[in-house]
Amino acid sequence: MSVTSVCLELGASLGHVQDGSYDSRGLFKDWDWFGREGLWGFVGMALSLAIIVGVCSVVPILFVWVERRGSGRIHQRKGPNRVGPFGLLQTLADGIKLMFKEDIIPANASRFLFMIAPGLVLAGVFAAFALLPLSSTGVIVDAPLGIYIIAAVLSLEVIGVIMAGWASNNKWAILGAMREAAQMISYEVPMGLCILLAIICHDGELSLRAMSENQAGGFLNVGNWLIFSNPLFAFPAFVIFFIACLANTKRAPFDLPEAESELVSGFHTEYSGIRFSFFFLEEYASMFLVSAVTVMMFLGGWNIPFVPGEMLTGGFVGEVLAIGSTLVKTFFLVWVMIWVRWTLPRIRVDQVMTLCYKYLTPLAFLCLLGSCFWEA
Amino acid sequence: MNFTSTPTGPLGLSRWLRNIVDTVRTTVIGMSITIKYFFTKPVTYEYPEQRMPVAPRYRGLHYLEQDICIACRVCEKACPIDCIEIRFERHPGNVNEWFEFSLDYNKCMHCELCCYPCPVDCIHMGREYSLVKYDRSELIVDLMAWDGMRDKDHVTIQAAIDKKKKKAEEAAAKKAAQAAKAAADEPSAEDENEGEDEE
Numbered sequence: 073m074s075v076t077s078v079c080l081e082l083g084a085s086l087g088h089v090q091d092g093s094y095d096s097r098g099l100f101k102d103w104d105w106f107g108r109e110g111l112w113g114f115v116g117m118a119l120s121l122a123i124i125v126g127v128c129s130v131v132p133i134l135f136v137w138v139e140r141r142g143s144g145r146i147h148q149r150k151g152p153n154r155v156g157p158f159g160l161l162q163t164l165a166d167g168i169k170l171m172f173k174e175d176i177i178p179a180n181a182s183r184f185l186f187m188i189a190p191g192l193v194l195a196g197v198f199a200a201f202a203l204l205p206l207s208s209t210g211v212i213v214d215a216p217l218g219i220y221i222i223a224a225v226l227s228l229e230v231i232g233v234i235m236a237g238w239a240s241n242n243k244w245a246i247l248g249a250m251r252e253a254a255q256m257i258s259y260e261v262p263m264g265l266c267i268l269l270a271i272i273c274h275d276g277e278l279s280l281r282a283m284s285e286n287q288a289g290g291f292l293n294v295g296n297w298l299i300f301s302n303p304l305f306a307f308p309a310f311v312i313f314f315i316a317c318l319a320n321t322k323r324a325p326f327d328l329p330e331a332e333s334e335l336v337s338g339f340h341t342e343y344s345g346i347r348f349s350f351f352f353l354e355e356y357a358s359m360f361l362v363s364a365v366t367v368m369m370f371l372g373g374w375n376i377p378f379v380p381g382e383m384l385t386g387g388f389v390g391e392v393l394a395i396g397s398t399l400v401k402t403f404f405l406v407w408v409m410i411w412v413r414w415t416l417p418r419i420r421v422d423q424v425m426t427l428c429y430k431y432l433t434p435l436a437f438l439c440l441l442g443s444c445f446w447e448a
Numbered sequence: 449m450n451f452t453s454t455p456t457g458p459l460g461l462s463r464w465l466r467n468i469v470d471t472v473r474t475t476v477i478g479m480s481i482t483i484k485y486f487f488t489k490p491v492t493y494e495y496p497e498q499r500m501p502v503a504p505r506y507r508g509l510h511y512l513e514q515d516i517c518i519a520c521r522v523c524e525k526a527c528p529i530d531c532i533e534i535r536f537e538r539h540p541g542n543v544n545e546w547f548e549f550s551l552d553y554n555k556c557m558h559c560e561l562c563c564y565p566c567p568v569d570c571i572h573m574g575r576e577y578s579l580v581k582y583d584r585s586e587l588i589v590d591l592m593a594w595d596g597m598r599d600k601d602h603v604t605i606q607a608a609i610d611k612k613k614k615k616a617e618e619a620a621a622k623k624a625a626q627a628a629k630a631a632a633d634e635p636s637a638e639d640e641n642e643g644e645d646e647e
């Protein structure tokens with residue numbers, strides 16, 4: 073609780089770093105809870121917190137189910153189907169089991185770091201969730217520096233992972249953490265370049281809501297989606313960003329930090345019980361997060377083909393449609409991540425380096441340069 | 449996917465481009481294969497409810513047609529690891545009163561050697577394979593399908609006993625007659641009289 077409220081406060085304060093010209097809207101704009109002092113401010117804070125915690129815990133449960141069932145079908149199995157309808161409650165049952173398991177802290181571990189690492193990992197994702205505009209008003213903190221803050225808090229997660237690996241006092245854990253560090257410095261470069269590309273193409277906007285708004289209109293309301301409006305350079309950038317996101321979420325083929333066939337379980341080898349489940353939750357929550365960011369930067373945010381953009385930014389129906397469209401696109405990208413995981417084998421550390429430095433970075437630079445000319 | 453430049457020399461521009469094309473191509477091929485499998489029907493049998501069909505020659509748990517079994521103990525002797533334990537009592541009239549026909553599945557290796565020699569072909573390997581028990585002692589399975597002596601059996605036994613008795617009597621009588629005859633052959637009037645009395 074305390075971690076999340078701190079994060080939210082951080083997000084909220086960053087959201088209020090704005091100049092007068094910027095039109096900041098938010099889910100609770102009408103009541104202006106963040107602006108209020110005392111009780112109402114507190115209530116607004118608690119409500120936003122409840123929404124984030126709710127989304128953050130329900131979404132991973134859903135994705136874990138999708139992952140298990142999907143991998144099952146890819147293996148021609150059925151996947152879990154005993155607990156609840158279609159096995160939907162399996163993850164919940166696992167969560168309850170994890171909560172009641174013993175929380176073991178190794179004798180020689182660095183206790184304090186060991187204990188706060190999972191919280192730190194989760195904190196980044198929690199904080200970033202507050203910044204996601206699911207529709208034009210469906211955003212808790214509409215920060216003008218949205219994508220910048222998200223890029224920053226995504227790196228926070230890496231610190232948590234390294235902390236966990238270091239504090240565990242375990243060879244496998246430290247190897248996993250070092251791999252994560254090495255991986256991070258290689259994927260962050262193309263990722264940053266792709267974010268830069270998106271910012272340039274969206275007229276210098278850093279707010280995710282503004283980016284989504286920018287992609288409305290055009291041919292059938294898809295013409296202005298970044299990957300269609302700038303197909304030669306933004307589409308490769310979208311693919312590069314997606315690959316970097318795969319590396320960011322530590323998903324196959326970039327699951328080196330936890331490579332269970334080599335490192336037992338990598339950086340969370342020594343974790344058990346609820347602390348382990350934090351890492352587990354974080355993986356799926358950040359899948360949602362990076363997919364949503366990709367959707368907002370490249371795939372038109374809340375815009376739906378054939379539906380005029382103005383319809384989606386006002387009125388109850390528009391809001392519902394907009395949120396639904398963002399979620400559908402995001403879920404599709406999450407599904408692609410799952411699909412990739414069950415297709416490609418894990419690549420080696422040096423292959424990750426080669427891929428990111430020798431291929432993705434030059435390509436991202438080319439795309440960046442190209443779209444500078446395209447937009448000019 | 450070949451990301452490295454080591455195997456065939458330095459990484460030139462053409463190789464770099466070819467690697468990118470190869471990576472994209474192979475990834476697309478792999479993903480199309482996995483999605484194809486995603487849409488095929490799972491091959492799962494949900495075991496306790498659904499069972500996989502087994503081959504006709506499958507050697508599962510034994511079953512015994514006990515009403516044919518003649519209690520010859522050949523199967524017991526044939527078993528290389530002495531799994532079969534047979535205890536019975538044979539009553540007159542070939543009526544078997546069974547006490548035990550058990551098979552120790554702790555030891556049994558399902559070799560079917562016990563089934564071949566049975567003279568009346570009454571022990572078989574079945575198709576059932578699930579033998580889940582909570583305790584090892586429960587793996588000693590009683591194959592008996594015998595539900596005790598029936599009235600019919602008692603009648604048979606009685607008849608056999610009577611027949612035997614009758615036979616014995618007849619035999620005794622015959623013996624006596626022979627004895628009498630033998631005695632009669634001897635030249636003694638007293639013996640002859642005795643023999644006649646007996647008759």
Ligand code: SF4
Pocket residue numbers: 526527528529530531532551555556557558559560561562563
């Ligand atoms: S199957 Fe083989 S091991 Fe089992 S009881 Fe028959 S002879 Fe013995």
Ligand code: SF4
Pocket residue numbers: 516517518519520521522523524565566567568569570571
């Ligand atoms: S060999 Fe056949 S007839 Fe003989 S005791 Fe075994 S089962 Fe019965």
